[in-house]
Amino acid sequence: MQFWIIQFLNSLALGGLLFLLSSGFSLIFGLMRLANLTHGAFFMVGAYIGASLLRQRVVGMDLWLAALLAGIALAALGGLLERLVLRRLAGNSLGQVLVTLGVAFILSDACLLVWGGDPIPVPTPRALARPIFFAGLAFPTYRLVVIVVSVVVAVGLHALLERTRIGAMIRAGVDDMPIARAVGIRVSRLFTAVFCLGAGLAGAAGVLGGPIFSAYPGLDADMLPLALIVVILGGVGSLAGAFVGSFIIGAIYTFGSTLFPDLAYFILFLPMIVVIAYRPEGLFGRIAA
Amino acid sequence: MSRASLILALTALVALALLPFYAGEYFINLASQILIAAIFASSLNLLVGYGGLTSLGHAAFVGVSAYVFAWLTTHAGAGPAVAAAAALVGATIVACVFGLVALRATGLGFLMITLAFSQILWGLAYRWASVTNGDNGISGIPRFSPFGLSLDGAAAFYWFTLALCVIAFAAIAAFASSAFGAALRGTRDEPRRMAALGHDVRLIRWITFVYAGFWAGVAGLLYVNYNKFIHPSAMSITNSAEGLLAVIAGGSGTLAGPIVGATLIMLLKNYVSAYVERWNMLLGFVFVAIVLIAPDGVIPGLRRAAARIRGGRK
Numbered sequence: 292m293q294f295w296i297i298q299f300l301n302s303l304a305l306g307g308l309l310f311l312l313s314s315g316f317s318l319i320f321g322l323m324r325l326a327n328l329t330h331g332a333f334f335m336v337g338a339y340i341g342a343s344l345l346r347q348r349v350v351g352m353d354l355w356l357a358a359l360l361a362g363i364a365l366a367a368l369g370g371l372l373e374r375l376v377l378r379r380l381a382g383n384s385l386g387q388v389l390v391t392l393g394v395a396f397i398l399s400d401a402c403l404l405v406w407g408g409d410p411i412p413v414p415t416p417r418a419l420a421r422p423i424f425f426a427g428l429a430f431p432t433y434r435l436v437v438i439v440v441s442v443v444v445a446v447g448l449h450a451l452l453e454r455t456r457i458g459a460m461i462r463a464g465v466d467d468m469p470i471a472r473a474v475g476i477r478v479s480r481l482f483t484a485v486f487c488l489g490a491g492l493a494g495a496a497g498v499l500g501g502p503i504f505s506a507y508p509g510l511d512a513d514m515l516p517l518a519l520i521v522v523i524l525g526g527v528g529s530l531a532g533a534f535v536g537s538f539i540i541g542a543i544y545t546f547g548s549t550l551f552p553d554l555a556y557f558i559l560f561l562p563m564i565v566v567i568a569y570r571p572e573g574l575f576g577r578i579a580a
Numbered sequence: 581m582s583r584a585s586l587i588l589a590l591t592a593l594v595a596l597a598l599l600p601f602y603a604g605e606y607f608i609n610l611a612s613q614i615l616i617a618a619i620f621a622s623s624l625n626l627l628v629g630y631g632g633l634t635s636l637g638h639a640a641f642v643g644v645s646a647y648v649f650a651w652l653t654t655h656a657g658a659g660p661a662v663a664a665a666a667a668l669v670g671a672t673i674v675a676c677v678f679g680l681v682a683l684r685a686t687g688l689g690f691l692m693i694t695l696a697f698s699q700i701l702w703g704l705a706y707r708w709a710s711v712t713n714g715d716n717g718i719s720g721i722p723r724f725s726p727f728g729l730s731l732d733g734a735a736a737f738y739w740f741t742l743a744l745c746v747i748a749f750a751a752i753a754a755f756a757s758s759a760f761g762a763a764l765r766g767t768r769d770e771p772r773r774m775a776a777l778g779h780d781v782r783l784i785r786w787i788t789f790v791y792a793g794f795w796a797g798v799a800g801l802l803y804v805n806y807n808k809f810i811h812p813s814a815m816s817i818t819n820s821a822e823g824l825l826a827v828i829a830g831g832s833g834t835l836a837g838p839i840v841g842a843t844l845i846m847l848l849k850n851y852v853s854a855y856v857e858r859w860n861m862l863l864g865f866v867f868v869a870i871v872l873i874a875p876d877g878v879i880p881g882l883r884r885a886a887a888r889i890r891g892g893r894k
Binding site for chain 2: 379384512513519
């Protein structure tokens with residue numbers, strides 16, 4: 292029982308982190324028709340920034356502040372990438388993908404240069420390190436907090452998209468870009484805003500994921516395919532799709548790793564094949580990738 | 581093929597065949613690596629250049645073929661000939677399955693699905709340690725010896741690779757210039773018209789995908805025989821990206837482009853790796869630079885420059 296509870300919470304925590312990562316990827320793809328392959332690298336840079344900040348014992352530095360700072364740093368980096376490079380390739384979606392891949396290689400190697408090849412464990416915040424005991428069972432507190440945070444972010448993003456003016460503009464851009472431009476929406480500003488938002492979320496997710504995964508070279512290559520699969524599964528441009536897809540993949544991956552440790556990656560094929568075969572636009576998608 | 585390019589190709593072939601007589605072992609081995617990379621890039625070019633299907637998972641077939649060969653020769657006691665045949669069959673079967681699923685999409689969707697697939701196989705190679713030996717890789721793989729000829733020497737292996745390379749290029753060129761190749765280019769440029777004309781667009785793409793997967797499997801077989809070692813990194817995204825960069829840098833959709841691109845990248849990789857360990861970072865910068873500066877590749881760029889010079893003289 293204890294074992295299954297921990298696995299269940301692990302799968303939800305992974306799902307939550309995947310949501311923070313893939314929601315940005317999905318929104319960027321939906322709005323800009325851009326598969327941002329730097330997303331995994333953004334997550335890894337976030338994890339390394341978090342690891343550095345938390346291990347330096349800076350006065351007043353805690354996980355939340357570190358996540359905020361990493362989010363801001365990555366949002367700025369993403370904004371620069373969008374403004375300085377991707378903008379010059381507007382309309383050339385293949386060129387954009389290749390550039391994001393190139394930047395992913397650069398960032399990943401830069402991390403290796405700065406932080407070295409050994410994994411850097413990130414300490415769990417002291418207040419959250421002890422499990423909560425309830426009905427004689429232990430519940431790992433940090434996992435619970437990550438789950439709560441991701442749900443709060445999901446509600447916030449949903450409110451942003453559905454209840455605010457900028458959200459309405461983003462939805463208009465996703466659904467019909469030429470008409471959105473024609474009615475006077477500054478779509479290019481939306482591009483930068485959404486790209487910053489996605490990059491910032493990925494960076495913050497990296498910090499929150501630190502105590503679970505620690506920061507190591509190759510974290511980007513581990514996370515990017517999971518995010519891709521989530522988005523293929525859930526449908527591009529759909530927040531609900533990213534949410535449901537994240538928890539499905541989080542569960543399959545976690546329970547797969549526990550039950551069939553050798554074949555955990557292989558099991559990820561199954562939902563992908565089923566969805567692509569029967570519903571190529573994804574579970575919640577309105578547009579085909 | 582025009583008369584001039586035929587003469588150029590034959591001269592290059594003679595120069596390559598005689599290479600072991602005038603070059604040292606280092607260069608012979610480097611040339612073998614370049615040839616293997618050229619087969620890989622040429623097979624990918626069928627998809628990217630002629631089919632308009634940008635795959636970021638092509639190294640998966642290299643990996644499958646290499647792992648099948650490695651496992652059969654070291655764990656199952658199979659002879660190299662049987663293992664080689666099984667490796668090619670394995671890569672082709674995986675290509676059949678991947679193609680069925682990935683070709684439900686085109687464009688960025690196809691790119692994302694192929695990337696996800698190859699990353700899954702890459703993760704499998706790391707995790708399925710009882711078969712793949714995980715991060716340690718499989719070592720002590722014997723080289724095959726066709727018709728009893730030992731390929732252990734650098735020159736012997738190089739000649740064998742060169743011979744296979746010529747066969748591969750001829751097969752790929754024949755494919756691209758056939759009626760089927762014309763239909764493939766049709767599905768790239770005008771998929772809806774091709775469908776209206778009665779062509780089965782997905783079938784054409786699928787056959788190309790499988791054919792490209794087979795030749796990538798050949799490249800994988802040579803790769804594992806050259807290195808006598810296989811590691812999950814053989815099917816990493818870096819390897820797929822190197823192949824794609826070779827295709828784009830050389831000029832996609834041309835026969836010579838991927839060969840030129842693969843040569844440039846392997847030379848760059850070898851010489852840079854001798855001085856610094858930052859190959860991935862350089863690869864990233866080259867990617868960004870090619871896309872921003874020479875998006876249609878070196879060969880079309882040179883051809884443009886030549887046309888401009890000729891035009892200036894008139």
